[in-house]
Amino acid sequence: MAEASRPEASPATRDCTSGLAEAFVSVECALPQCEDCTVVAQRFSERAGIGELTLAAPLCAAGVRPGQFVHLRLPGLEAHILRRPFSVYRACASAGTITLLYQVVGAATRHMRSLSVGAELSILGPVGSGWEPGRAQRCLLLGGGVGAAPLFLLAEELVARGVALCLVLGAATRELLVCEDAFAGLVGSARCHLTTDDGSRGFKGRTTERAAALLADEPYDYIAACGPEPMLRKVAALAAAADIRCELSLERRMACGLGACLGCVVETTRSNQRACVDGPVFNARELCW
Ligand SMILES: Cc1cc2nc3c(=O)[nH]c(=O)nc-3n(C[C@H](O)[C@H](O)[C@H](O)COP(=O)(O)OP(=O)(O)OC[C@H]3O[C@@H](n4cnc5c(N)ncnc54)[C@H](O)[C@@H]3O)c2cc1C
Ligand code: FES
Numbered sequence: 001m002a003e004a005s006r007p008e009a010s011p012a013t014r015d016c017t018s019g020l021a022e023a024f025v026s027v028e029c030a031l032p033q034c035e036d037c038t039v040v041a042q043r044f045s046e047r048a049g050i051g052e053l054t055l056a057a058p059l060c061a062a063g064v065r066p067g068q069f070v071h072l073r074l075p076g077l078e079a080h081i082l083r084r085p086f087s088v089y090r091a092c093a094s095a096g097t098i099t100l101l102y103q104v105v106g107a108a109t110r111h112m113r114s115l116s117v118g119a120e121l122s123i124l125g126p127v128g129s130g131w132e133p134g135r136a137q138r139c140l141l142l143g144g145g146v147g148a149a150p151l152f153l154l155a156e157e158l159v160a161r162g163v164a165l166c167l168v169l170g171a172a173t174r175e176l177l178v179c180e181d182a183f184a185g186l187v188g189s190a191r192c193h194l195t196t197d198d199g200s201r202g203f204k205g206r207t208t209e210r211a212a213a214l215l216a217d218e219p220y221d222y223i224a225a226c227g228p229e230p231m232l233r234k235v236a237a238l239a240a241a242a243d244i245r246c247e248l249s250l251e252r253r254m255a256c257g258l259g260a261c262l263g264c265v266v267e268t269t270r271s272n273q274r275a276c277v278d279g280p281v282f283n284a285r286e287l288c289w
Helices: 010-030 058-061 107-114 145-161 178-186 206-219 229-242
Strands: 034-044 049-055 068-075 082-085 089-094 099-102 120-127 138-144 164-171 190-196 222-226 246-249 265-267 272-274 282-283
Touching: 034 058, 034 099, 049 107, 058 089, 058 099, 058 120, 068 099, 068 246, 082 099, 089 145, 099 107, 099 145, 138 145, 138 206, 138 229, 145 164, 145 222, 164 178, 164 206, 178 229, 190 206, 206 222, 206 229, 229 246
Parallel strands: 138 164, 138 222, 164 190, 222 246
Antiparallel strands: 034 049, 034 120, 049 099, 068 082, 068 120, 089 099, 246 282, 265 272
């Protein structure tokens, strides 16, 4: 509401509400921005059921940090009132665009698949803590399926800093392996290791098996991973055994995405943390699995 349209408070009311007003101001400042945006590109693989949706979202594109996500509200999906969280896969501040990588699993993602260029939607974000590799010099990144999405901006940042980087991208089958070209283009195909459970592409086995071999071969000082929770638990165990700092991005179900509903609480050694605003990236050592 504009300041001029507010009714004038009495001096006494002003005194006792000033703290409250300040509290409101600080909550407002902490809230992620809401941005109306337009679809500028849609690519979809029918075989994989996975797509890339590029949005004109200049505010988000300019402010996003690697590992953050946006909370998406889709037009024409009023029956599903909750926004849906998606990692920012790619961002281009100069073009004012962000790209989301999405796998069709239910109503909202089916609807995303139907969006054409020009469709309008709303995003809240960027939200969340993001990766903190610090001064790491030798990094290992692991992405399981669409869990590769929050790793791309991190990989870009590390490559720009001249950090030695190795990637493991895994999926059940070759059709579900995503972002191979994007990551290989960034770090070179020799540093981009692929795994499939059925052996249809790359190493036959799990990302964690490939990671264990890489950890035995070379020293690393930071591991980042996103994917299914059983994979993340194994990554945490590998990192603990090798005494390497490790961060994991957790994909918890989220309702508000603002830290208010406590629906996404994660138990950590420090306290209960909200995956939406305190995460989704957590230090692996602090997670109480
Ligand atoms: C921080 C964060 C980042 C994410 N990033 C991506 C991403 O980059 N790409 C992507 O494809 N998905 C991502 N997800 C998951 C995505 O939010 C869900 O797949 C989506 O909300 C499903 O909506 P839906 O209506 O299509 O399916 P629903 O009908 O809501 O659910 C369909 C199925 O998916 C499962 N599911 C739904 N939401 C989640 C969730 N949050 N975590 C685990 N399982 C879930 C449900 O249990 C159900 O089995 C992310 C989730 C979080 C929390
Ligand atoms: S989704 Fe509501 S507190 Fe995290």
